[in-house]
Every structure is written in structure tokens, then in C-alpha cells.
Amino acid sequence: MNEAHHRRIGDTVLKVDNISLRFGGVRAITGVSFDIKQGEIFSIIGPNGAGKTSMLNVINGFYHPQEGTITYKGTVRRRMRPHHAASTGIARTFQNVALFRGMTTLDNIMTGRLLKMHGPAVRIAYRMGTLGVLLRPLAAGIDFVADMAFWGPAQQEEIRHRAVVERIIDFLEIQAIRKTPVGRLPYGLQKRVELGRALAMEPDLLLLDEPMAGMNVEEKEDMSRFVLDVNDEFGTTIALIEHDMGVVMDISDRVVVLDYGRKIADGKPDDVRRNPDVIKAYLGEAH
Amino acid sequence: MTPAAAASTETFPALLELNARIRGGRPAIREKDLGIWQTWTWKQVRDEVRVMASGFAALGLKRGDKLVIIGDNRPQLYWAMVAAQALGAVPVPVYQDAAANEMQFVLEHAEARFAVVEDQEQVDKLLEIKARCPRLEAIVYRDPRGLRHYTQPFLHSLAAVDAMGREHVKEHPEFYDEEAAKAKGGDTAIMLYTSGTTGQPKGVVLTFDNVIKMARMSVELEGLTDKDETLSYLPMAWVGDNMFSLGQTYAAGFCINCPESSATVMQDLREIGPTYFFAPPPIFQNILTQVMIRIEDASWIKRRLFHFFMKIARRVGSDILTKNPVPFSLRLLYWLGEVLVFGPLKNTLGFSRMRLVYTAGEAIGPDIFNFFRSIGVPMKQLYGQTEATVFVTVQPNDQVRLDTVGVPCPGVELKLDSNGEVLYRSAGVFKEYYKNPEATAETKTADGWVHTGDAGILDRDGHLKIIDRAKDVGRLRNGALFAPKYLENKLKFFPSIKEAVTFGAERDFATAMISINLDAVGSWAEKRNLPYSSYQELAAKPEVYELIKGNIEQVNRDIAQDRELAGSQIKRFVLLHKELDADDGELTRTRKVRRRFVADKYADIVAALYGGKASVHVEAKVSFEDGRTGMVKADLKIADAAVAEAQPARALAA
Numbered sequence: 001m002n003e004a005h006h007r008r009i010g011d012t013v014l015k016v017d018n019i020s021l022r023f024g025g026v027r028a029i030t031g032v033s034f035d036i037k038q039g040e041i042f043s044i045i046g047p048n049g050a051g052k053t054s055m056l057n058v059i060n061g062f063y064h065p066q067e068g069t070i071t072y073k074g075t076v077r078r079r080m081r082p083h084h085a086a087s088t089g090i091a092r093t094f095q096n097v098a099l100f101r102g103m104t105t106l107d108n109i110m111t112g113r114l115l116k117m118h119g120p121a122v123r124i125a126y127r128m129g130t131l132g133v134l135l136r137p138l139a140a141g142i143d144f145v146a147d148m149a150f151w152g153p154a155q156q157e158e159i160r161h162r163a164v165v166e167r168i169i170d171f172l173e174i175q176a177i178r179k180t181p182v183g184r185l186p187y188g189l190q191k192r193v194e195l196g197r198a199l200a201m202e203p204d205l206l207l208l209d210e211p212m213a214g215m216n217v218e219e220k221e222d223m224s225r226f227v228l229d230v231n232d233e234f235g236t237t238i239a240l241i242e243h244d245m246g247v248v249m250d251i252s253d254r255v256v257v258l259d260y261g262r263k264i265a266d267g268k269p270d271d272v273r274r275n276p277d278v279i280k281a282y283l284g285e286a287h
Numbered sequence: 288m289t290p291a292a293a294a295s296t297e298t299f300p301a302l303l304e305l306n307a308r309i310r311g312g313r314p315a316i317r318e319k320d321l322g323i324w325q326t327w328t329w330k331q332v333r334d335e336v337r338v339m340a341s342g343f344a345a346l347g348l349k350r351g352d353k354l355v356i357i358g359d360n361r362p363q364l365y366w367a368m369v370a371a372q373a374l375g376a377v378p379v380p381v382y383q384d385a386a387a388n389e390m391q392f393v394l395e396h397a398e399a400r401f402a403v404v405e406d407q408e409q410v411d412k413l414l415e416i417k418a419r420c421p422r423l424e425a426i427v428y429r430d431p432r433g434l435r436h437y438t439q440p441f442l443h444s445l446a447a448v449d450a451m452g453r454e455h456v457k458e459h460p461e462f463y464d465e466e467a468a469k470a471k472g473g474d475t476a477i478m479l480y481t482s483g484t485t486g487q488p489k490g491v492v493l494t495f496d497n498v499i500k501m502a503r504m505s506v507e508l509e510g511l512t513d514k515d516e517t518l519s520y521l522p523m524a525w526v527g528d529n530m531f532s533l534g535q536t537y538a539a540g541f542c543i544n545c546p547e548s549s550a551t552v553m554q555d556l557r558e559i560g561p562t563y564f565f566a567p568p569p570i571f572q573n574i575l576t577q578v579m580i581r582i583e584d585a586s587w588i589k590r591r592l593f594h595f596f597m598k599i600a601r602r603v604g605s606d607i608l609t610k611n612p613v614p615f616s617l618r619l620l621y622w623l624g625e626v627l628v629f630g631p632l633k634n635t636l637g638f639s640r641m642r643l644v645y646t647a648g649e650a651i652g653p654d655i656f657n658f659f660r661s662i663g664v665p666m667k668q669l670y671g672q673t674e675a676t677v678f679v680t681v682q683p684n685d686q687v688r689l690d691t692v693g694v695p696c697p698g699v700e701l702k703l704d705s706n707g708e709v710l711y712r713s714a715g716v717f718k719e720y721y722k723n724p725e726a727t728a729e730t731k732t733a734d735g736w737v738h739t740g741d742a743g744i745l746d747r748d749g750h751l752k753i754i755d756r757a758k759d760v761g762r763l764r765n766g767a768l769f770a771p772k773y774l775e776n777k778l779k780f781f782p783s784i785k786e787a788v789t790f791g792a793e794r795d796f797a798t799a800m801i802s803i804n805l806d807a808v809g810s811w812a813e814k815r816n817l818p819y820s821s822y823q824e825l826a827a828k829p830e831v832y833e834l835i836k837g838n839i840e841q842v843n844r845d846i847a848q849d850r851e852l853a854g855s856q857i858k859r860f861v862l863l864h865k866e867l868d869a870d871d872g873e874l875t876r877t878r879k880v881r882r883r884f885v886a887d888k889y890a891d892i893v894a895a896l897y898g899g900k901a902s903v904h905v906e907a908k909v910s911f912e913d914g915r916t917g918m919v920k921a922d923l924k925i926a927d928a929a930v931a932e933a934q935p936a937r938a939l940a941a
Contacts, residue, residue, distance in 0.1 A: 166321040171432075176550035178322065229433065 009253065010038030012071075013237055014059065014205060019068035021054055021261075028054040029065070030261045036205070041231050042239045043248045046258035047281055052241040053095060055258065056207050059239070060085040060092055073204075087115055091203035093194045095210045095241075101183035105193050108182055109168060112200025113161040168196050171233070172226060188219035195226060199234075206230070208240040212247055220244075224251050245282065249273060257281065297472035298495045300336070300373040302537040304467075307333035310513055310540050316362045319547035319555055327362060329540070337463050339363075339445075340370035342452025343401070344462065346425055346443065350375030350469075353397045353478070357381045357390070357413075358405025360519040360545045363429050363445055365533060367403040372476060372495075373467040376401075379478045379490070380524040387412040393480050394420045397490060397721065403445070406430040410442065472496040478721055479526050481673050490721030491526075491673045501676040501715035502534030504697055508681065509563075509643050513540035516640075517563045520545075520552045526673040527647075531565055534676075557637035564641055567648040571655050571666075574636060596624030597661070604661030609685050629662040638664050645669050645681075647692070650776050656689050668692050670753060674730065674737050675699075676715030680751045691750035700736075701751065707742040707768055707851070708757040742770060744851045754852070761792025767854020769797060771882065774857065777845060781838040782807040786867040786874070788885050790893060791855055798896040799860040800889065801835055802826075802867050808834070823864040823921055832926050835862060844931040853933035859896050860928060861903070863889075864921040870910045895925055 014036040021029040029051045036042045044052050057063040059070065061080035069076050072088065091112070099108050169175055172192050177185060182193055191211060198206055211227065212220045224247055230236050242248045248255065249269040257265040257272060259281040265272045272278055296305050306315065311330035318325050327335065348354065354371045356378055358364050368378040379397045381390055383405070390412060394402075400422055402413055410428050417423060428434060429445045455462070476495040480488040505511075519532040532543045541563070546555040553574075556564075582593050599620050603613045607621055633639045644659070644666040651668065659666045667684070670692035671677040680701070682693035695701040699713040712735045719727045731737050742760040743753045754760065754773035761769045769791040778787040778799065785804040791797035803826050811834065812819060819825040843856040867873040873885050886893055888907070895903035906920045 163321065166323075170321055173548065173550075175322070175547045176554065179554075232435075233432070 008235070009040050012036070013038045013073060014239075015071040016055075016059070017069045017071065019055075019058055019065045019070070021051075021058060021063055021065045028261055029058070029258075031068075032258065032261070032263045033068075034256050034263065034266055036237060036239055037254075038237055039231070039235055040237060040253040041227065041251055042237070043252040043255045044239065044241045044258060045243060045245060045248055045255060047243065049260075050258040050281075051261040052243070052258055053209055054261075056092065056209055056239070056241055060090050060207055083115075086201065089201075089204035090207065091198040091201040091205075092207035093191070093198050093209055093211060095213060097187070097190045097194055099182045099190060099194055099197070102181055104179050104181055105174060105177050105185070105196070106165065106169070106179060108193055109165045109196045109200050110161065112197040113165065115201065117157060117161065164202075165196075165200055168199050171199075171229070172196050188215050188222070191215070191219075191223065192226065195223075195230075199230065199236075202234075203236060206236050206238045208238065210241055210243070212242060212244060220247055227251055245273075297499060298372065298467075298470040298474070299369045299476065299499075299533065299537055300467040300470060302499070303329075303333050303336060303369055306537065306540050313513060313540065314542040315536070315540075316365065316543050316545065317559075318362050318545040319551070319558075322547075324544070324558070332362075332366065335363075336366045336370050336373065338449050338452040338456060339366055340373045340452070340463055340466070341455035341459070342448035342450075343367075343370055343376070344374055344466075345451040345455045346401075346427075346448060348374055348376050348401055350466075352376040352401060353379050353399040354401040354403060355379045355381050355390075355394060355397065355399045356403050356523065357409045358383050358429065358523070359549060360521075360523055360528070360532065361405055361429060362545060364403060364405065364523060365519075365543075367427075368477070368533065371401075372470065373463060375466065375469060375474070377475050377478055379480070380522075380529070381480070382522050382524045383409065384522075387415040391416040391419055392487060393490075394423060396487075397478060397480075398422050400424050402426045404428050407433040410434060410437070414439070470495065472499070475718065477529060479524060479529065479673055489723055489726055492718040492721050493526075493676055494718050497676045497715050497717065498530070498534045499538060500698075501678050501713070502530060502538040504714070505530075505678055505681075506535055506539045508697060511535060511539045511541060511563065511643070513542075515539065515541035515563050515643075516559060516561045517541065517543050517565075518546065518552070518556055518559055518561050519543045520549070520555075521565065526677055527565060527671070530677040531563075553637075557635065560637050560640045562640045563643045564638075565645045565647075568646055568651040568655060571646060571659060572652070575655050575658055578632065578636075593628055596620075596628045599624055600629065600661035601657060604663060605657070605687075608660055608663060608665055609687065625663065632662060633664065641665060647671060651689070653689050653780060660687070670751060672737075672739060674717045675711060675713060676717070678715060679709075679711050679713070679739075682750075686748065686750070688750065691746060691752050693751065694749050695751075701745075702736070703743060703745065706757060707744065707754070707760055707770075709739045709741050709743040709751065709753070710736045711739065712736045742768075744768070744849055746849065752849070763791055763797065763855055764793065764795050765854055768851040769855040770852065773852070774799070774842065774846070774855070775880070777842045778838065781841075783811065783834055784838060786880060788867070788880050788882060789857065790886065790896070794897060796858040797855045798893075799839065799857045800863055800885070800892060800896075801860055802863050802865070803831060803835065805866070822866065823919070826862040826864055827921075827924065832862060832924065835860070836926060836928050839928040840931070843928065847931035847933050850933075856930045857928055858930060859925055861892055861896060861923050861925050863892075864905065864919060864923060865907070865909060868910075871908075892923065901925060 012035040017033050019029055019032050032055065044055055046052050054063060058065050061082045061084060064079050169178055172195065174192055177189060182190055212223050215223065227238060228251055231238050252269055254267065255269050255272045256263060257278050264277040264281060265275045296302050306329040312328050314326045315329040315332045316327050354376050356364050356367055371378045379399060381393050402423060404410055404413065404426060406428060410426060413426055425441050425443060427443045427445055427448050431444050472495045474495055475492050476498050477493050478490045480490050517531060519528060521528045536543050544559045546552045582590055599617065603617045603621055606613050641664055644664055646666060647669045656666065667682040667687045669681045670679050672679060678696045679699055680693040680695050682688065699711055701711050703709060716735055716737055740757050741753050742755050742757040743751050745751055754770035759772060763769050771789045774789045775787040778784050783804055784801055786802040788800045789797055805822055808825060808831060812825060817828060817830055819828065825831060839857050839860055846852040846856060867880065869875065874880060891905060892903050902922050902924050904922050906918055908916050909919050910916050
């Protein structure tokens with residue numbers, strides 16, 4: 001069914017050039033290069049410890065590679081801070097769900113909008129709120145100021161952001177858990193909420209770190225469907241990491257295979273599947 | 288005022304005009320979308336329907352065409368029904384969770400030219416069967432998500448159809464009113480396919496007169512007004528939803544609410560707090576289970592409060608609801624319970640404002656029924672059929688009972704034929720089964736009586752009791768009515784009885800084979816220090832025989848109240864050495880007893896039940912869960928149960 005239409009795959013949006021990453025004496029990534037094109041679903045796969053998550057952390061600026069460059073939207077950079085990645089349109093999810101467990105689904109997804117909130121009133125409200133926590137004795141007064149600042153433009157802005165979030169809730173079909181604290185949700189739904197928070201940033205490039213890890217077959221199918229739909233509806237470029245080959249091969253346009261920090265294959269799923277090095281890396285070698 | 292409204296109010300388009308005129312600013316329908324309840328007033332609904340109908344006309348929908356409607360309860364799908372009716376076309380709602388090949392039968396049989404569906408899921412199903420449904424010309428979808436790349440020329444978004452409609456209205460401003468005015472009360476309003484447990488589904492043809500007359504009757508009977516609110520969450524293809532969400536709404540002018548999704552129904556129920564609600568027994572069962580789980584998890588004090596006040600509620604709650612006299616002290620305690628427990632509980636469930644709650648479809652368990660009534664939810668039972676446009680009998684508010692389905696509705700005639708089958712005649716009696724005159728003739732007599740296929744009895748107050756499917760009901764040799772499922776259901780309401788199989792047709796008396804419930808009887812035995820090591824050993828204990836005997840004698844006393852059934856009290860019974868099991872073929876996969884199979888398999892036991900022996904030796908093959916089989920040998924005791932004195936027959940009020 002997903003071959004029925006032709007997605008518009010454009011120019012290179014992110015180019016990884018000869019990246020090497022070391023932690024002391026441990027070589028996590030060695031001389032890896034690839035490029036991700038606008039609008040595609042791009043997967044990085046490999047056995048445990050192959051350097052997949054390290055690669056993702058390099059892309060969003062959490063790790064700084066010792067060698068190599070990353071070109072994102074035409075700008076070459078070596079060092080970047082994660083929040084800078086976020087504000088230039090890179091969003092991600094985490095291998096081990098990283099949500100605010102005590103907050104509701106709705107509030108968790110709203111946090112994805114934080115970088116998009118611009119109004120000075122919002123900032124005042126936000127900072128006053130923080131200040132209120134720090135200065136306990138004065139908290140009531142400061143909260144009052146914060147509440148006052150919330151009226152007018154700030155409230156308008158909140159409504160606008162809430163509308164975006166509601167569309168995401170509708171899109172991911174999680175209306176029933178809108179007001180449920182995330183900690184109470186089963187794992188598969190938490191993953192979906194995390195995807196929702198990443199989508200709330202309206203990213204150009206979405207990095208998914210093992211979105212199907214720990215899921216049963218049905219949850220995997222659901223998640224695959226959502227990944228395809230996100231790509232299709234919003235035209236978002238998606239780079240995902242998985243070590244379950246089956247799912248990835250079905251939904252990806254292109255696949256890169258890492259093993260012991262080196263790239264051993266790069267191409268369309270069918271080519272990669274037949275690549276003898278890949279088979280060897282996954283199944284081991286007969287001795 | 289438009290000509291359609293002036294002409295009559297015997298069709299839905301005409302009733303819509305009327306509502307738009309007399310309560311145009313009041314809410315007609317709501318839907319929760321993107322987290323917010325969106326409201327349309329009667330005037331807005333009228334305008335939407337007008338545009339949609341014109342759009343359908345521009346697309347080529349003609350008088351007499353069939354238009355299938357597939358999806359969850361959505362305002363636009365309800366409007367599509369009335370829009371089709373305004374053009375003289377017939378809406379045919381289809382169960383939205385049906386598989387594509389099941390839909391194919393309905394589409395072909397109804398010769399549907401148009402389909403209005405909710406989303407991609409339904410579009411995909413129709414595309415799958417499109418080649419086999421040559422008459423299907425156009426598919427209109429509401430939700431464009433995922434459909435952007437579908438290029439088939441016969442696919443139209445509802446937004447595009449509405450745009451065509453607005454153009455059409457501009458060019459032909461008189462068109463809608465002229466078309467809508469042509470409809471008459473006797474015209475077909477809707478076709479509903481009955482799910483058909485046996486054979487192919489049948490298309491029940493209902494006229495405007497059927498639906499609107501029954502709607503008006505029920506609105507008057509229950510005092511529904513335009514201040515009422517209800518939640519539309521049951522399948523649109525089911526006659527009940529058509530009556531509640533279209534018939535009664537248009538007749539009384541109240542507001543219906545469409546849930547955000549099928550997963551949010553319980554939350555939406557709470558937010559809306561409807562005054563009028565329908566649910567089949569399993570839904571109430573679910574709610575009750577949820578409540579009990581939450582209570583068990585609640586703090587000690589809350590748990591104590593709940594159990595204390597529930598004890599009072601069970602004693603007097605139902606009496607207070609029916610306004611029967613209750614001692615002042617208990618009334619006071621109940622009031623306290625209302626403040627502390629029942630009120631907050633009802634509020635959490637969304638039941639605070641309920642003033643009319645129907646349940647129907649199957650026998651409801653006493654614990655469920657009593658729970659809701661005792662906390663002040665005015666639940667009552669009705670009995671209906673698609674062929675009757677829902678209403679046959681309803682319980683009057685002051686005569687709500689667990690084991691009856693009430694008295695005939697105003698204007699409904701009811702009678703029982705010689706073998707106990709229930710027949711009725713009313714303004715709601717369907718016109719025909721579409722393209723199936725044989726089935727129509729089998730079900731509906733020339734003078735308008737409809738065979739329900741259900742066997743029933745009328746009790747002394749003229750209440751109808753449904754006891755079984757008519758074809759399963761037999762007679763003892765002494766002529767007494769024998770309704771196996773009725774007896775078995777009564778037995779299975781006891782927690783200690785898991786399954787029961789009764790025999791009696793063409794016999795001298797009735798007998799029962801019973802599988803005990805290992806959990807319930809097991810814990811009962813533990814409390815009494817009765818040791819046992821297996822199901823078989825537990826079931827053979829004399830104490831357990833006494834326990835079950837007590838249950839059976841209770842059932843005997845119950846049915847002794849009914850003149851017709853009193854003769855079929857259970858005289859002898861046996862406790863089986865194993866649970867009846869689908870793996871052994873004794874139950875269907877949906878856990879219904881395969882009576883004939885059981886009778887053959889345990890022919891020795893049946894013979895012993897009627898042969899007067901005190902015990903019987905059985906050797907039976909059993910299948911284990913891993914697929915292995917083994918032999919079980921046992922000597923089963925056969926016990927007698929006391930028969931209650933039959934109540935003296937009194938003359939029946941006609």
C-alpha cells in the first residue's frame with residue numbers, strides 16, 4: 001500500500017562526512033559518512049553496540065566527534081549544542097522513554113511547543129513561575145504576577161499552541177489518554193506520546209531512537225503506520241535507529257548498516273538485505 | 288417558512304425544518320473534536336443538510352437510490368441520512384466494524400449507488416470490494432487523512448461535495464424544498480440489515496411513519512423534551528441508534544452528543560452527563576467491574592464507607608427510586624449515602640443527571656441491575672426488535688423488575704401463540720424485508736402481526752417475560768412449557784454454578800447437569816474446612832451437592848410462580864466431574880452450550896437421570912490444553928431436588 005504513492009524526495013538535508021568518535025580509547029564510530037535526503041525515511045541499523053545511538057547523538061549535537069563534519073541545511077558544523085539542534089528543526093525521541101512521568105499526555109506534548117513560544121508575556125509568566133519556586137516565601141505574590149501576565153496575548157498564544165497539540169493528539173489517536181499521567185500508560189503508548197512531543201516541535205528532521213524497542217507485533221505495526229503517516233502528512237524527514245531488521249526494511253527508503261562503529265552497507269532495503277557483510281554481522285560467521 | 292415545513296411533519300426533512308423554526312438556536316448535535324465539544328444548532332444542522340443534499344444531487348443521487356453510510360457516530364453521517372431522505376433516496380447504514388466481504392453482501396443486495404464513509408479505513412474496504420459491486424458509483428469520505436494520494440475519480444471528499452452543494456443551492460435555490468416536499472409518510476425512510484445469526488442478513492425496510500410514529504409514542508411515554516441530552520455511541524447501523532439519535536431527537540428536539548472516538552466513550556459520558564442513556568448489559572457490567580476494582584484499591588475509609596452505604600442502598604435504593612414507602616431512618620441514611628458515596632460515584636461515571644436509562648438485548652444479571660438501581664440510576668428494561676422499529680414492551684417507571692421486559696407500549700398489541708411465541712402488531716411494524724417476500728411472509732402475517740421468534744410468558748400483571756428462542760422451547764409430556772435456556776440462565780446466575788444443561792422436552796420431568804464453578808465453590812469449601820484435591824473430588828462432596836441443591840430449589844420456587852413454567856421444575860440433577868469445555872466440543876467458542884452434543888456424549892448420565900438410579904459410572908475422554916487426550920473415570924451421584932408448590936393459577940388481565 002505504501003508504494004502506491006510517490007513521496008517527494010528532495011536534496012540532501014543532512015550530510016555526515018567521515019565522522020569519528022572516541023571515548024578515551026574506545027572507538028565508538030570510525031570514519032562514517034552518509035547523507036539524508038529531504039522527505040525520506042532513513043534508517044541506521046546494526047547489532048548491539050554498533051554505534052547507532054552514538055551516531056544519533058552526534059547528529060543532534062549531544063556528542064562532539066573528534067573528526068569529520070556535519071552539514072545540516074547547507075551549514076557545516078563540528079560542534080553544536082542540543083538546544084541549537086532543536087531550534088533549527090531537529091527533534092528526537094529516546095531509546096528509553098524520557099517523558100515527564102507525573103505529567104499528563106497533554107502536558108508532555110505541550111512541552112514540545114516550548115521553543116515555539118515567543119510572546120514576552122509567556123516568558124515573564126514562565127520565568128516568574130520558576131522564580132516562584134526558587135523564592136518560596138514570596139511565591140504567592142510572584143504567582144499572582146505570573147497569573148496576571150497570562151491574560152491577553154499569552155493566553156491567545158497558549159490557545160494557539162494547544163490547537164497544534166490537539167491536532168497531534170488526533171493524529172496519533174491518543175484522545176483517550178489526553179489527561180492520563182504518562183507514568184500510568186503502557187510502554188507502547190508512552191512511545192507514542194514521546195513521538196507526539198517530538199512532533200509538537202514541527203521538526204524538519206525527526207530522529208527516532210529505537211521507536212519499536214520492547215513492543216509486541218501489534219504495537220510495532222501501529223508505530224510503523226504512524227512513522228509512515230508522519231512522513232506522508234507532514235513531509236517530515238525521518239532518521240530512525242532500529243536493531244529489529246524486519247520492520248525497518250518495510251518502511252525505509254534507505255538503510256545504513258553499522259557494525260563495530262564502521263559503515264558496512266548503505267543502500268535500498270533490498271540491496272542491504274542481500275549484502276553478505278550485513279548477513280555476517282547479524283548472523284555471525286561460521287568458523 | 289419553507290413549503291416543506293408548512294406541508295407536514297411526517298418525514299425527517301420536514302421535522303428538521305420544524306425544529307429549525309421553533310428551536311433554531313438550541314443545540315441539536317455536538318461532537319468532540321480536537322479536544323473541544325463543537326455544537327451545531329438546529330438551524331445550522333438544517334443549513335448543513337440542505338447543502339449536503341444539494342451536493343449529493345449535483346453528484347447524481349436520485350430518488351429511489353440507496354446510499355450506504357459507514358462509520359462511527361459522526362454529525363456529518365447523521366446529516367447524510369436526512370440529506371438522502373430529502374432527495375427521496377434511502378440511507379442504508381452498515382456496521383462500521385464489518386469486514387469488507389460482509390459489507391459486500393449488503394452493498395450488492397441493496398444495490399447501493401452511493402457510499403458516505405468516515406475515513407480511510409472504510410474507503411480501503413470499499414475499494415477492496417468495488418470491482419464486485421458494479422452499481423457503486425461514488426464514495427464520499429469525511430476525513431481526508433491518508434487519502435491524499437488516492438486518485439480514483441469516484442472518490443470525493445465531503446468538503447468537495449459540500450462546495451458543489453453550495454454552488455447548486457445558488458443555481459437552484461428552490462430545488463431542496465421542492466424535493467423534500469415530495470416525501471410522504473409511507474415512503475421508505477431507511478433500510479437496516481439485521482446481523483442475521485443464521486443465514487444471510489435481511490434488509491428491514493422502515494417507513495417514515497414507522498420511525499416517526501414510534502419515536503413520538505416513546506417521547507410521550509417517557510416525557511422526553513428538548514432539554515434532554517444523550518450520547519450517541521452505539522453503531523449507527525443498529526435500529527436503536529436510529530431511533531434514539533434520529534427518531535426521538537427529531538421528534539423531541541433534544542441534543543445528541545457524538546464521542547471523540549470509540550475509546551473515549553466513558554470520558555465523554557462523564558463530560559456530557561446525559562439525561563437519557565441506553566446501553567446493553569455488558570456495558571453496565573463493565574462499568575460495575577471498573578467501580579469495584581477502583582473501590583478495592585481505594586483507601587480503607589473510603590472502602591468502609593462504600594460497603595456500609597451500599598448495604599443500605601441495596602435494601603432501600605430501588606424503593607426510593609420507585610417512590611415506595613421507606614422508613615424515615617433508612618431514608619435518612621440513604622440520603623447521607625447519596626451525599627457521601629452515591630452522588631460522587633454517579634458524578635464520576637457521568638450518571639448524575641440520568642432520568643431515563645434503558646437496557647435491553649439480553650438478560651441482565653441481578654447484581655448489575657440492583658447495583659445501578661440502588662444507587663439511584665433509573666434503569667429499566669425494554670424489549671424490541673428491528674422489525675418493530677425498536678419498541679414492543681417497556682417497563683413502567685413504578686414497575687421495574689429484574690426478570691420481565693415490561694408491558695406493551697401504547698399502541699402495541701401483543702399476543703402469545705400456542706407454542707409460546709411472542710407476536711405483536713403496532714404502527715412500528717416494518718414494511719418488508721427488502722427483495723425477500725418469502726421471509727417477509729414468514730415473519731409478518733397478512734393482518735400485520737409479527738412473529739418475534741422469541742418465546743415468552745405473560746405474568747399476572749401483564750408483564751412479558753422472554754424465556755428463550757421459540758424454536759428451542761419444548762414441552763414436557765404433561766404439557767408444561769419447558770424453556771431450557773431460561774432455566775439454565777437462572778441457574779448460572781448463582782456464583783457456584785458455572786454451566787448448566789437442562790433436559791425435559793418430551794420427558795416426564797426436567798433434569799439438570801451442572802458444572803460447578805471451581806473458584807467460587809473452592810473458596811466456599813475452604814471456608815468450611817472441606818479438603819479437596821481436584822475438581823472431580825470437590826464436585827462429588829455431599830456438602831457441595833447440598834449447596835447446589837439449595838440453588839436448584841431456589842430456581843424451582845422462582846418458576847413455580849409462573850403458571851406455564853411451574854410444571855418444568857428440576858426434579859433430579861447431577862454434578863459433572865469436569866467443567867464443560869469448548870476444547871471437548873461441549874461449548875461453542877462463544878461459550879454457549881451445545882445441548883444436543885452434550886446429550887449424546889453423556890447419554891449414560893441422561894439415562895440415569897431418568898432411570899431412577901442413584902449413581903452412574905462414566906468414562907469420558909478429555910482433551911488437555913496441550914492437545915493430549917486422556918480418560919477420566921468417575922462414579923457420579925444423582926440427587927433429587929424438592930419441587931415447590933405451583934401458585935394457583937389466577938385469571939390473566941388481558
